[in-house]
Structures are given as C-alpha cells and as structure tokens.
Amino acid sequence: MTVLFGQLFTGVSIGAVLLLVALGLALTFGQMNVINMAHGEFIMAGAYTTYVLQQTITSAGWSLLVALPVAFAVAGALGVLLEVLLIRRLYARPLDTLLVTWGVSLMLQQAARDIFGSPNVQTRAPALLTGNVALPGGITVANNRLFILGLAVAAVVALTLALRLTPLGRRIRAVVQNRDLAAVSGIATARVDRTTFFVGSGLAGVAGVALTLLGPIGPTMGTNLIIDAFLVVVVGGIGQLKGSVIVAFALGVLQATGEYLTTLSVAKVIVFVAIVAFLQWRPQGLFTLRTRSLA
Amino acid sequence: MTTVTGPATAADEPAAPAPPPPARRAGGRARAALGFAAGAALLFGAAPLVLSDFRLALLAKYLCVAMVAVGIGIAWGRGGMLTLGQGVFFGLGGYAMAMHLKLADAGPGALPDFMQLYGQLDELPWWWRPFASPWFALPATVLLPMVVAFGLGSLVFRRRVRGAYFAILSQALAAAMVILLVGQQGTTGGTNGLTDIQGFFGYDLDDPVNQRTVYFLIAAALLGLLALARQLIHSRYGELLVAVRDGEERVRFLGYDPATVKVVAYVVAAGMAGLAGALFVPAVGIISPALIGIVPSIEFVIGVAVGGRATLLGPVLGAVAVAWARTALSERFPGTWTYLQGLLFVLVVAFLPGGLASLWALRRTRRATPDRPPWWRRVPPARGGRTRTEVPAA
Numbered sequence: 001m002t003v004l005f006g007q008l009f010t011g012v013s014i015g016a017v018l019l020l021v022a023l024g025l026a027l028t029f030g031q032m033n034v035i036n037m038a039h040g041e042f043i044m045a046g047a048y049t050t051y052v053l054q055q056t057i058t059s060a061g062w063s064l065l066v067a068l069p070v071a072f073a074v075a076g077a078l079g080v081l082l083e084v085l086l087i088r089r090l091y092a093r094p095l096d097t098l099l100v101t102w103g104v105s106l107m108l109q110q111a112a113r114d115i116f117g118s119p120n121v122q123t124r125a126p127a128l129l130t131g132n133v134a135l136p137g138g139i140t141v142a143n144n145r146l147f148i149l150g151l152a153v154a155a156v157v158a159l160t161l162a163l164r165l166t167p168l169g170r171r172i173r174a175v176v177q178n179r180d181l182a183a184v185s186g187i188a189t190a191r192v193d194r195t196t197f198f199v200g201s202g203l204a205g206v207a208g209v210a211l212t213l214l215g216p217i218g219p220t221m222g223t224n225l226i227i228d229a230f231l232v233v234v235v236g237g238i239g240q241l242k243g244s245v246i247v248a249f250a251l252g253v254l255q256a257t258g259e260y261l262t263t264l265s266v267a268k269v270i271v272f273v274a275i276v277a278f279l280q281w282r283p284q285g286l287f288t289l290r291t292r293s294l295a
Numbered sequence: 296m297t298t299v300t301g302p303a304t305a306a307d308e309p310a311a312p313a314p315p316p317p318a319r320r321a322g323g324r325a326r327a328a329l330g331f332a333a334g335a336a337l338l339f340g341a342a343p344l345v346l347s348d349f350r351l352a353l354l355a356k357y358l359c360v361a362m363v364a365v366g367i368g369i370a371w372g373r374g375g376m377l378t379l380g381q382g383v384f385f386g387l388g389g390y391a392m393a394m395h396l397k398l399a400d401a402g403p404g405a406l407p408d409f410m411q412l413y414g415q416l417d418e419l420p421w422w423w424r425p426f427a428s429p430w431f432a433l434p435a436t437v438l439l440p441m442v443v444a445f446g447l448g449s450l451v452f453r454r455r456v457r458g459a460y461f462a463i464l465s466q467a468l469a470a471a472m473v474i475l476l477v478g479q480q481g482t483t484g485g486t487n488g489l490t491d492i493q494g495f496f497g498y499d500l501d502d503p504v505n506q507r508t509v510y511f512l513i514a515a516a517l518l519g520l521l522a523l524a525r526q527l528i529h530s531r532y533g534e535l536l537v538a539v540r541d542g543e544e545r546v547r548f549l550g551y552d553p554a555t556v557k558v559v560a561y562v563v564a565a566g567m568a569g570l571a572g573a574l575f576v577p578a579v580g581i582i583s584p585a586l587i588g589i590v591p592s593i594e595f596v597i598g599v600a601v602g603g604r605a606t607l608l609g610p611v612l613g614a615v616a617v618a619w620a621r622t623a624l625s626e627r628f629p630g631t632w633t634y635l636q637g638l639l640f641v642l643v644v645a646f647l648p649g650g651l652a653s654l655w656a657l658r659r660t661r662r663a664t665p666d667r668p669p670w671w672r673r674v675p676p677a678r679g680g681r682t683r684t685e686v687p688a689a
Contacts, residue, residue, distance in 0.1 A: 100645050109633070
C-alpha cells in the first residue's frame, strides 16, 4: 500500500512538471494553432534567470520568490519578441512555424552556451524545500516535489480564473472558439494573440524556475521536456485546459507505474504506445471544442 | 518538371499549379534522362577523380543523408506530412545492417565484442539471431522501417491525425526509439551504439579500395532512388498525393481514400531512409542513438527545406549542401555554425518556403513574364482569409 501511494505520488509529481510545461503550450497551441518549439528554450531562460538572481541576491529562498515573477516576465518578453518577429507572419502555415521556431531554439541554446558556458550550472534550493515530509500512512514526500505540485495547481487555478473572469480571458476564449467571429465583434485579435503568447511563454519561464529545484540547468534542458509536453497537449485536446491537466497527471502516473514495473526506457515506449492507441479512440484529443468548420 | 511550391496547409489556399501539358512532359523526360546522365557522370566520374579518399568518404556520408532527403521530399514536400522522425527509419536500417556486420565480424557462434563488455550475456538474445543471416538482414534494412511506418501510418492517418499532431507523434517516436536503445545497453550498445565495424561481406572496410566501392554503391543507390522518386512523382499516384496535400477533404469527396495515399508515401519515405541507414554503416563504420535521435531527424528536414521540399532534386542538393557546410564550418567555428544553421532554417522556411529551388523557378517565371515588376515594387497580396479553426467536427 505504501509502495502504491509512493508510486502514485511520484507519478503525480512527474505530472506536475509536465503540466507546468504544457500549460503555456496548451494556451498558445490552442489559440493560434502554432507549434512553438522554442518553448523549451523559454523554460531554459526561466531556469537561467533563477540562476542569475541567485548569484546576485544570494539568499536561496528570496531569490526563488523573486525569480518567479522575473522569469515569467523574461520568458514572456522573449515569447512576444518571437511572436512579433516571426510567428505572426506564419499563421497560415502552422507546420512551417514548427520548423522556424526550432531554428530559433537552436540559436537560443547556442546563446545560452555562449553566455553561461556549456557545462550545466546548479542553484541551491532553499532550506525549506530540501527535506522530506512524512504524510500519515508512512509515506514520505520530498518538499521540492510538493512545492512544484503546489505551483502547478496554483498556475492552473490562476489561469482558469483569468480565462473565466477577466475581460482579457473572455477575449482569449472568444478568439479560440471562433477567430473570425471574434474579429468582427471588435476584438483586436492580433493584440489578443500577443498577450496570449506573453502569458503562455511566461508560464514556461515559471516552469523553468520550478525545474531548478529538481536538477541542473543546462542549454538543452528544454528539449527533453518539450516533446512530452506536446504529447500532453495533443492528447488533451486543444482549446481548453482541463484536457491538458488530466492528461499530464495520467501520463505522469503511467510513466511512474511503467518505470516501477519495468525500466525507464520501456516505460517511455509504453507511454508512446498508449498515446497512439488513445488517438485511435479520440484522434482530436480528450476534449475537443466542437466547431462546424471542415478541416 | 512541375514547380509546386510549399504545401498549402490552409484549406482555402490557392491550389498548386496545374500539371504541365503532355508535350512539355515528353521533353521533360528527355531532360530528366540527360540530368541523370550528368548526375551519374558527376558522381561516378568527376567526384572520385577530384576528391581525396577522405573527402570521398565524407561525400558518401552526405549522399546517405541525401537519400533520406529524397524520401522526406516525397512525404513532406509532395504529401504534406512533416515527418520529424525519419531518424527512426534511418536507424532501423542502420542497426539491422550493423547487427549483421557485427555478427559477421565476431564469426559464427560468437558474441559481438560489446555484449561481453557490458551485457555479461552468455548467448545471443533471440531477436539478434536472425540478423546473422544476410538473407534476413539485408531485406530487413528496408522492410523493417517500411513495416514500422506502415503500422504507425495506417493507425494514425486512418484516424485523420494530421498536420502538427502527426509531426509531434513522429518526433515522439524518435525520442522513444533513442530512449529504448540507450536503455538496453547490454544488447544495443547503449549510447555508444554499434561501433568498430571491420568488414563488409568479407571485404575489409579499412582498405581505401573497398571504401571507394562502398561510395559507388551509395551513389548508385541514390541515383536509383531518384529515378524511383521521379517515376512516383509523375505517376497518377503522384498527382493524387499532391491533391491530398492541398485538399484532403476534396480528395475524399472524390471517392479516394486519402489515408491510403498518405500511408504509401510515408512507407516509401521510410524505406528510403532505411536503405540510407544501411549504407551509412559501412561508409562510416558506426551507428548510434546520437545519429538517429530528434536532432538528426530534424536536421534531415533542414536540408530538404533549404533545397526545396516539393522538387525532385532540391532535397538532394539541399541535404548535401547543408551537410557539407556543417562539416566545413563546424570544424573551424562550432558555435557560429549553430547560429548559422538556426538562422538559415528560420530565413529559408519563413521567407523562402519553396527553398533555393524556388529561386530557380522564380527566374523562369521572370523570363516568361518580362513585364512583371521586380519584387520590391510588387504589392503584397491582401492578408486575411486565414482559417485557423482547424478542428473538424467530431
């Protein structure tokens, strides 16, 4: 029983990381149908922001707290820059956007290598987040994992509330549901796109801050995560968040269980096969926005 | 040759130019024969005479990449399926060949060297055994990738998973394959891959003469694939493939099954990548996860994009040019090359989606229409009419 819960928590915490990474993607992919391969490098930007802040502030706890909004802003600004310079021009060609942003991600990685050096760097975790917590039932969970889970949940709640309640959220939902109708209703869709990109990329920065708690920071840290995150979005279905939330945790648990029963590499393959099988059943993802348009 | 530019992803994008009238096509066939003769003269005559053994071995490697590019040109350029996982098929072909060569090197009944090193295995794993026979291994280099592509393709395309979704899935396949190979170090060689391959069907690969023979084999294979690709593109099937790319629903309404059309192109591309991988192994002497993962898989696509995705020769020339530039520049300025590669990719895909081949086509239209204003005085077409709500009704 303890083992089961332990595995479940491992799965949930893998899912939380996936969710943090995928949340921003779900937003940008859902709204603009644009695949941003540079999203992984925005994560990296967030992580390096944390590193730089820790070098200047030195206090591990404070630097982490400051890093959250700063990384959001840094990654968001990078995202807006990318949107304005490139993605905006390629809306009619989503597949080409994927390739273009991959080129951008190459350049960003090299930039990180030139600025911070190729070897990985490490941040110190604040003392509060290093230990373990014993939960009733004899399970111990790592504090940093718990923090990331909390961060993921907070991000989902904040994003959901923002989308539901604020005027901006209403506009975003309108554009996602029917861009042309939103445009004729007087919504400046281009401006909404840019804001969405800011928020989506900013969330990648926050994910980067969270990842500094789990491992080293390196120029290619984003690439490994990005594919799993895209799978979450694809399986979850675009256009709303709940699909991504459910799928992120489901894939996390599947991964952890597979890893426990077999090995890490076999678990990855199991996850892939499961995804292909799932898409046989629901090719458009778990939840879809129903529209009358013909693909 | 038809001059079809990049795939139209939006449903209401203007249709591709009409196929050339039959008269031009007959002339095209003569021109193509001439082109093949010129290519053969270049690859078999000029290159071995001019290049040193070292450079020739590099060229052999580039030509392998070019073979993959021919396949991507069909699947992506003609069929609109952006496959970011061709490394998987390249790797399947490469590993099938390397497994056979390793077993042949070890001699009958013996284990390949690396298995004794990390695996502590006493006997060959069951799935290695058939590869001892060349009658199994050689067909497997092409058929294994085709079978995998058929399996994934028919599952995915039949359920109308397409566009970016398919691209992501194909990329995930590459990731899964690499993780699997690295994880099973005892039987796959792990991160190192299968290295140190000595012989190729009884011939010593260290001998420059035999290396040259391998080069000729690769050059012949590439020309063969080009001929095959040309036949395919100019057949009825080739027209159908372009039609599926430009308007899948319309083709469906005409009574064809777009899924079958796509699966065929995907399988052909996979077979070509498999053959390329199989020939890559004797040319370079190694196959490893680093050569077939996500990054190399995308790099295969770069060459195709740069050269011109929807043309026959564009992918080949682009792949060779990019691979050559990579070697030339990354030796001297490794950092700069990465920037250049990224920048090249961004500029070509964003602003010249037809690749360098479209410059050629542009020149031709310029000659055909002398009154056409130069590009800086041309009025850009109106924006709008973008359809981004691509989610079809469930």
